[in-house]
Amino acid sequence: xxxxxxxxxxxxxxxxxxxxxxxxxxxxxxxxxxxxxxxxxxxxxxxxxxxxxxxxxxxxxxxxxxxxxxxxxxxxxxxxxxxxxxxxxxxxxxxxxxxxxxxxxxxxxxxxxxxxxxxxxxxxxxxxxxxxxxxxxxxxxxxxxxxxxxxxxxxxxxxxxxxxxxxxxxxxxxxxxxxxxxxxxxxxxxxxxxxxxxxxxxxxxxxxxxxxxxxxxxxxxxxxxxxxxxxxxxxxxxxxxxxxxxxxxxxxxxxxxxxxxxxxxxxxxxxxxxxxxxxxxxxxxxxxxxxxxxxxxxxxxxxxx
Amino acid sequence: xxxxxxxxxxxxxxxxxxxxxxxxxxxxxxxxxxxxxxxxxxxxxxxxxxxxxxxxxxxxxxxxxxxxxxxxxxxxxxxxxxxxxxxxxxxxxxxxxxxxxxxxxxxxxxxxxxxxxxxxxxxxxxxxxxxxxxxxxxxxxxxxxxxxxxxxxxxxxxxxxxxxxxxxxxxxxxxxxxxxxxxxxxxxxxxxxxxxxxxxxxxxxxxxxxxxxxxxxxxxxxxxxxxxxxxxxxxxxxxxxxxxxxxxxxxxxxxxxxxxxxxxxxxxxxxxxxx
Numbered sequence: 001x002x003x004x005x006x007x008x009x010x011x012x013x014x015x016x017x018x019x020x021x022x023x024x025x026x027x028x029x030x031x032x033x034x035x036x037x038x039x040x041x042x043x044x045x046x047x048x049x050x051x052x053x054x055x056x057x058x059x060x061x062x063x064x065x066x067x068x069x070x071x072x073x074x075x076x077x078x079x080x081x082x083x084x085x086x087x088x089x090x091x092x093x094x095x096x097x098x099x100x101x102x103x104x105x106x107x108x109x110x111x112x113x114x115x116x117x118x119x120x121x122x123x124x125x126x127x128x129x130x131x132x133x134x135x136x137x138x139x140x141x142x143x144x145x146x147x148x149x150x151x152x153x154x155x156x157x158x159x160x161x162x163x164x165x166x167x168x169x170x171x172x173x174x175x176x177x178x179x180x181x182x183x184x185x186x187x188x189x190x191x192x193x194x195x196x197x198x199x200x201x202x203x204x205x206x207x208x209x210x211x212x213x214x215x216x217x218x219x220x221x222x223x224x225x226x227x228x229x230x231x232x233x234x235x236x237x238x239x240x241x242x243x244x245x246x247x248x249x250x251x252x253x254x255x256x257x258x259x260x261x262x263x264x265x266x267x268x269x270x271x272x273x274x275x276x277x278x279x280x281x282x283x284x285x286x287x288x289x290x291x292x293x294x295x296x297x298x299x300x301x302x303x304x305x
Numbered sequence: 306x307x308x309x310x311x312x313x314x315x316x317x318x319x320x321x322x323x324x325x326x327x328x329x330x331x332x333x334x335x336x337x338x339x340x341x342x343x344x345x346x347x348x349x350x351x352x353x354x355x356x357x358x359x360x361x362x363x364x365x366x367x368x369x370x371x372x373x374x375x376x377x378x379x380x381x382x383x384x385x386x387x388x389x390x391x392x393x394x395x396x397x398x399x400x401x402x403x404x405x406x407x408x409x410x411x412x413x414x415x416x417x418x419x420x421x422x423x424x425x426x427x428x429x430x431x432x433x434x435x436x437x438x439x440x441x442x443x444x445x446x447x448x449x450x451x452x453x454x455x456x457x458x459x460x461x462x463x464x465x466x467x468x469x470x471x472x473x474x475x476x477x478x479x480x481x482x483x484x485x486x487x488x489x490x491x492x493x494x495x496x497x498x499x500x501x502x503x504x505x506x507x508x509x510x511x512x513x514x515x516x517x518x519x520x521x522x523x524x525x526x527x528x529x530x531x532x533x534x535x536x537x538x539x540x541x542x543x544x545x546x547x548x549x550x551x552x553x554x555x556x557x558x559x560x561x562x563x564x565x566x567x568x569x570x571x572x573x574x575x576x577x578x579x580x
Binding site for chain 1: 448454457458459461463464508511512
C-alpha cells in the first residue's frame with residue numbers, strides 16, 4: 001500500500017473500516033450512516049496565520065476508535081491543526097467534520113488537552129477544580145455546576161487514576177500527574193474525540209508508557225484520539241494511523257507505511273537514519289539544522305515497508 | 306468616624322476580592338495606573354465643579370479598557386501600555402489641578418486620601434460600587450477563574466474569553482475609584498495587592514484565598530483607622546502599614562508557607578515520574 005501523498009486528494013483506503021474511499025470528489029451531501037461516519041474528517045483544509053499559510057491543503061480521515069499520531073518538526077502546524085479542529089483557529093478554506101458535525105456544533109464532542117507548558121501550574125486550584133472546569137462547557141454563563149458535573153469530574157479523575165489526588169493543588173503534582181489532570185479535564189465532558197497536544201513531551205519512559213496505557217484504555221472504551229508527538233516509537237507502537245505534517249500533509253497512512261526514511265526526511269527537512277528494533281522505529285538525525293523541507297529533495301518514491 | 310469605617314471597609318472588601326484575581330494575573334500595576342490616571346478625570350470634574358468621584362470613575366473605566374486594548378492591538382507588552390496611560394493621565398491631572406488656586410492642599414487629599422472628610426452620600430456610593438462589583442464577581446466567578454487559569458481552554462469551552470479579559474480590567478478600574486477616598490491615588494495599590502498576597506500565604510485554594518483576603522483587608526482597615534485616630538496619623542498610610550505588617554507576619558509565621566517552617570515544607574515536585 002502506498003502512503004498517501006498530499007498532491008492527490010485524500011483517499012486513505014482505510015484499512016480499518018473498509019470501503020469509505022469512494023467519497024473522493026463527492027461532498028458529503030446526505031448524512032452517511034453513523035457506522036461509516038468518520039470520527040474526524042478533514043477535507044482540503046487551509047489555515048492562514050498573519051497572511052502566511054500555516055497549513056496547506058490538509059485532508060485526512062480518522063475512523064472511530066483509532067489513534068492518530070501527528071508527527072512533524074516544531075512549527076509544522078501540529079498545534080495549529082489541533083486548535084483548528086477545536087474551533088479556536090478559523091479554517092481559511094476546506095472543512096472539518098467531527099462525527100459528521102461541523103466545527104460550530106462539534107465543540108461538545110471534542111476534548112482537548114493543551115501542552116503542559118501552556119498551563120499556569122502555580123494557580124491556586126486543585127486537581128478536582130481543574131477536572132470540574134472540563135464541565136463548564138455544559139453550563140452556560142451565570143450557571144453553577146451541578147452534582148452531576150462533580151460526579152463526572154470525579155469519574156474522569158478516577159479514569160486516569162488520580163482520584164485520590166483530587167484535593168491536591170495542581171502545583172504539587174508530578175509531571176505525569178499534571179498530564180493526567182489535563183487529560184481528566186478533557187475527559188470530564190465525555191468527548192467522542194480527544195485531541196492531545198504533545199501529551200508525553202518531557203515525561204520519562206515509565207511515565208510515557210503509563211500515560212499511553214491510559215490512552216489505550218480510553219480507545220477500548222470507544223474514544224478516538226488524535227495526538228501530536230515527537231516520539232516516533234510511540235507512533236509506531238501505539239498509533240493506528242500516522243500523519244507526517246510540515247505545513248502540508250507529507251504522508252498519511254498506517255505507521256508501517258509512513259515511518260520510513262524518505263517520508264521522515266521530507267517531513268523534517270533533514271536526513272534521518274531510521275532504525276527498526278523490536279518493532280519500534282528510532283530516528284537519528286545526521287545534521288541538526290532544522291530549515292523546513294527543501295523542495296528539491298522531495299523524492300517521489302515511497303519505500304513503504 | 307463611623308462613615309470612615311464604613312467607607313474604608315467597603316473599599317477594602319472589593320479590593321480584596323478583585324485583588325485576588327489581580328495578583329494571580331499580574332495586573333497589580335494596572336490598578337496603580339488606573340488610579341493615577343484617574344487624577345485627570347478628577348481634575349476635569351473639579352474644574353467643572355462636578356463630583357470628582359464621577360470624574361474619576363468616568364476616567365478609570367475607559368483607561369483600564371484602553372490599557373488592555375492598546376496592549377492587544379499594538380502587540381505591546383502590558384507593562385508598556387500601563388506606563389503610557391499611567392503617566393499621561395497623571396500629567397494631565399496635575400496640569401489641570403495647577404490651574405486651580407490653592408491646588409496643593411486639594412491635590413494632597415486626592416493623592417493620599419481623605420477618609421475622615423467623607424460624606425454619607427459618598428459612603429453610599431462606595432457601598433453601592435462595592436455591592437455591584439461583588440455581585441459581578443459572584444455571577445462570573447466560574448468564568449473569571451477559568452479564564453484567568455487557562456484562557457485557551459476556556460475559549461474552547463465556549464466561554465466568552467474576550468469579554469472576561471476586558472471585564473477584569475473594568476472591575477479593577479471601578480474598584481480603585483471606590484478606594485480613592487480611603488487611601489488616595491498613591492496607595493490604592495496596597496489595598497489591592499497586600500491583602501490578597503497575604504491571603505495567598507495563608508490559604509491554598511481559590512475560594513479560601515478570597516475569604517482570607519477579605520478578612521485581612523478588613524482587619525487592616527479597622528486597625529489602621531484606629532491607629533490613625535488615636536495616634537493622630539494620616540489614615541490611608543496607617544491602613545497600608547497595618548496591611549503590610551500583616552503580610553510580614555504571614556510571610557514569617559503562616560502555617561503552610563511561613564518561611565520559619567520552610568524546613569518542613571514538601572519538596573517541590575516538578576518533573577518526576579508519575580506515581
